[in-house]
Amino acid sequence: MPPPPRAEVVVVGAGLAGLSVATRLVAAGCDVHVLEAAGHVGGRLATDRVDGFVVDRGFQVFNTGYPRAADLDLDALDLGYFAPGAVVRAGGRAHRVVDPRRVPTALPDTLRAPVGSLREKLAIAAFSARAGYWPVPRLLAARETTAAEHLRQAGVGTAALERFFGPFLAGVLLEDRLETSSRYLDLLWRSFARGATGLPAQGIQAIGEQLAGRVGAERVHTGVAVTAVSGTEVATRAGPVRAEAVVVATDPDTAAGLVPAVEAAAARQVTTHYHVLPASPWTEPLIVLGTPGGRLVNSVVLTDAQPGYSPDGRALLASNSLAPTREADVRDEVARLHDVAAADLEHLTTVTVTGAEPAALPPLRHRRPVDLGGGLYVCGDHRDTPSIQGAMASGRRTAAAVLRALRPALATGAA
Numbered sequence: 001m002p003p004p005p006r007a008e009v010v011v012v013g014a015g016l017a018g019l020s021v022a023t024r025l026v027a028a029g030c031d032v033h034v035l036e037a038a039g040h041v042g043g044r045l046a047t048d049r050v051d052g053f054v055v056d057r058g059f060q061v062f063n064t065g066y067p068r069a070a071d072l073d074l075d076a077l078d079l080g081y082f083a084p085g086a087v088v089r090a091g092g093r094a095h096r097v098v099d100p101r102r103v104p105t106a107l108p109d110t111l112r113a114p115v116g117s118l119r120e121k122l123a124i125a126a127f128s129a130r131a132g133y134w135p136v137p138r139l140l141a142a143r144e145t146t147a148a149e150h151l152r153q154a155g156v157g158t159a160a161l162e163r164f165f166g167p168f169l170a171g172v173l174l175e176d177r178l179e180t181s182s183r184y185l186d187l188l189w190r191s192f193a194r195g196a197t198g199l200p201a202q203g204i205q206a207i208g209e210q211l212a213g214r215v216g217a218e219r220v221h222t223g224v225a226v227t228a229v230s231g232t233e234v235a236t237r238a239g240p241v242r243a244e245a246v247v248v249a250t251d252p253d254t255a256a257g258l259v260p261a262v263e264a265a266a267a268r269q270v271t272t273h274y275h276v277l278p279a280s281p282w283t284e285p286l287i288v289l290g291t292p293g294g295r296l297v298n299s300v301v302l303t304d305a306q307p308g309y310s311p312d313g314r315a316l317l318a319s320n321s322l323a324p325t326r327e328a329d330v331r332d333e334v335a336r337l338h339d340v341a342a343a344d345l346e347h348l349t350t351v352t353v354t355g356a357e358p359a360a361l362p363p364l365r366h367r368r369p370v371d372l373g374g375g376l377y378v379c380g381d382h383r384d385t386p387s388i389q390g391a392m393a394s395g396r397r398t399a400a401a402v403l404r405a406l407r408p409a410l411a412t413g414a415a
């Protein structure tokens with residue numbers, strides 16, 4: 001449906017940031033229209049169907065420890081959960097490193113895992129307790145450094161860095177030098193310590209679809225690219241749309257192109273290879289970490305956590321590399337990580353996402369201004385942290401700012 005020529009608020013982009021703004025403004029009674037260039041809502045949370053399998057555009061998970069999880073109906077997403085930990089491969093064997101606080105029976109395996117001495121393992125436990133339970137302002141008040149230096153200062157040893165934290169965090173931060181801000185690591189680790197990671201039964205895109213459903217189909221216009229923003233008017237091929245407030249909620253590069261005040265951000269990329277196996281080789285839903293010198297940062301049987309990703313009970317695997325790889329480059333490595341024959345792996349598809357996440361180097365500038373003045377607002381993960389949480393939190397802040405301008409009487413309650 002084409003957008004109307006006038007609206008009270010125009011939101012450019014139906015990713016989680018834009019949809020988080022729109023849901024709040026619609027709830028406050030605003031006349032909001034969301035213009036989305038792509039054919040689907042959810043932005044970087046995108047899902048395709050390939051031969052009946054649910055295939056996300058790049059492996060990503062939802063973390064119930066994110067504060068903004070409160071904005072979603074998690075029951076309706078029908079999340080399937082991963083176990084809190086990972087499999088570390090060393091000396092030709094698979095070792096479970098699982099949070100014994102959550103899964104007490106995993107304590108003996110975790111104590112035996114080759115990720116450092118008992119003292120170093122206690123340091124990991126103390127690091128997790130600090131991130132999970134210190135108040136956020138206290139975490140953010142700590143001296144900022146890189147993630148690598150922060151972990152070392154916490155007493156995490158070389159074995160744990162190389163075998164556990166390195167590949168585990170590389171899969172989340174999409175960089176393997178651990179140069180990311182220690183402050184972002186603290187916030188991220190807090191979510192892991194407090195929540196569970198999972199996948200919606202219909203794929204990761206279901207999160208955006210849930211929010212878009214609250215905005216209403218008549219207010220979300222897919223296939224409408226905004227080509228310019230001038231004051232409170234946006235240009236599209238279908239004609240201009242005038243509004244009292246314009247919210248640019250695109251990816252950071254597009255935002256920088258549309259709004260000169262926004263800086264482009266260095267982008268992280270990832271390549272995900274999807275394979276099918278007749279059955280899972282594992283008995284619990286754990287991510288398997290890549291090994292030093294390998295191309296993969298991790299590989300995981302998605303259907304162990306979320307059986308809904310398979311049409312027929314076969315196992316669906318996702319294996320991730322930071323540099324673009326070809327399937328033939330990683331097939332043997334995938335087989336080794338899961339201890340299966342390479343010939344049993346059926347390649348389903350491969351996805352490379354170049355602008356997956358903006359880098360979050362020190363100094364972390366989260367909670368960047370969202371109100372640019374004159375009725376123009378900007379939000380997205382580049383204004384907060386490079387995550388689902390960051391996108392939704394920036395949307396929440398932006399909605400509060402728009403309401404302060406358009407509905408001052410409501411503004412306090414809507415944030």
Ligand SMILES: Cc1cc2nc3c(=O)[nH]c(=O)nc-3n(C[C@H](O)[C@H](O)[C@H](O)COP(=O)(O)OP(=O)(O)OC[C@H]3O[C@@H](n4cnc5c(N)ncnc54)[C@H](O)[C@@H]3O)c2cc1C
Pocket residue numbers: 012013014015016017018035036037038041042043044045057058059060061062172224225226227249250251254270353355356357379380381382385386387388389390391
């Ligand atoms: C492969 C991958 C793995 C990830 N892993 C995780 C993870 O495990 N956990 C986590 O929390 N986060 C993860 N992330 C990051 C997370 O997905 C993003 O931080 C978040 O989705 C960003 O949301 P956004 O609304 O800010 O931006 P986007 O999702 O990029 O939304 C912007 C929207 O604007 C639209 N748009 C762009 N230009 C225009 C235009 N000119 N006109 C109209 N519309 C336009 C785009 O089509 C898009 O829909 C991952 C991302 C990827 C890609």
